[in-house]
Amino acid sequence: MAKIAVYGAGSWGTALAVMLSKAGHELTLIGRNQEQITQMQERRENTKYLPGVELPPALKLTTDVQALAADLVIFAVPSHGVRGAGRLARPYVREGSIIVNTAKGLEEGTHLRLSQVLSQELPGNRVAVLSGPSHAEEVGRDMPTAVVVASDLDTAASVQDLVMTPNFRVYTNPDLIGVELGGALKNVIALCTGIADGLGFGDNTMAALMTRGLAEIARLGVAMGGHPLTFAGLAGIGDLIVTCTSMHSRNRRAGVALGQGKPLAQVLEEVGMVVEGVRTTKVAYELSQDKGIAMPITEQAYKILNEGADLKQAVSELMLRGKRHEMEEVAALTLSKTK
Template structure:
């Protein structure tokens, strides 16, 4: 069944999800606040700042007017940075009220809101009136946009509290190169998606210092233990962290140079300042804000997250990467499964 879908956010991942939906035969409207980007997408069918040497479906139409993009749609997919999700959701709620429209809400954002420590589904639930939303779902998993552009076989998860809603989102995206599984553990999927970016920062930093596969495996394994520890404290299913949105997403984000969090960590390991790293990237690095939120949450809830704490200290100029590694390696011995 063809659906009308608005995708809010035309970065690498938002534009690629929009392209999948368009390739699947849906009526897709991709919104960006950047008029030059909208013009490029509509006239050249490219998005050169985010995905090089790729031509988008000619059926994908970009808009700079959010109301025009949302008018009459069945689904709205948010793929905007976590820290602006609330402000965008407020605007969407105003538009839906004016249009008197009721839609499925989906998001593909990977972060935790600063200060409130809210997951993105919680932010969306707070800002979009239940009168105007049928459901809230998340789509997440090991999915670098650059690989999806090449039709590399990609498997992800969509989660919602109601599995029927997740199955609806699954039906929109699934095709011969993009396979979607369902899950009803939206807490676990969102926390896994957000916190793996912290570990990716560390992985990039270690690589820049010349550390090899043993170190990478150690970081990812113990990092996943921290992600699971925090996630289960909120009621997440521990098995979710062994799945696509947990270990799967962690593997690709912590090993791929296409990951902006990995690239940011690499520059930090080279000794560059955080300000310079942010300037060099020119795109949002979700792991930076997520590290702060996770560090503060761990303190608040009394959860041991030494790797997260070490990366937080590096980001805040309290220690160098080498000193952070040294402190981690000289912690008191403990049992692996504690």
């Protein structure tokens, strides 16, 4: 059994800590808010972020960052806090320890993937990414879940050995770029499916947004160095499905509220937790512009969130775009064979 530290006492950090503590690891959950940690120690429950899930007796709770001196350190903080968390952790994380990032996003300004951010802040450590369709509410209750860990194969296999349990199946994938981008960009599409739901649209619309959204995710992902097959896996279509269809998803819930006409500031306050897709939409749009990648759904999401675009006008612009082949590569191949 390993010594594991989970940094971040939100819903996902708590769920992972509960699961890995039950698996027999020496587990410490590190939070920043002493009042919250004290309440969790007394009630053995994270009533704010993961109500109804009992914390195992062996799970240690603290705000002391010295507990980051562990064999495996899992970062479960929002994407915009990853760099600061890595910098704060640097004096305490042991050189050679494996770092696992679970946040799904991209850094604003630099456009860096979060594994790149952590590699900059913790240069003496191997970095892996845990992604896939995994609601904290279900993992914390031991519901069967399948995820993927991405890194070099040796590091990924080491993480797989440590975090896999009978109800938490872990696959490995060496495509770190594809796994990270799939996990980050699906939040943009989940916002859009939520908006469509809030506008009163039906299943046809949802299916169209998810399918064409996946095409956009893969298009940008491949342009940035990801493997196309990764987007057909757990970090791609798997995470996209669960985030676009479940009301556990903060991004979908936020989108529904936007579609119902609520202003963004009110929506974010009502959700009460970080809605990663809002920040990621901006970065994804900027990347698409920089690389000349067509991402029409992402573009309309950017205009809605950042320019106050009318929701129904955004739908019209998507539906009335010029005619296209569904699969440009297939069309091009077919055309070449007829010549």
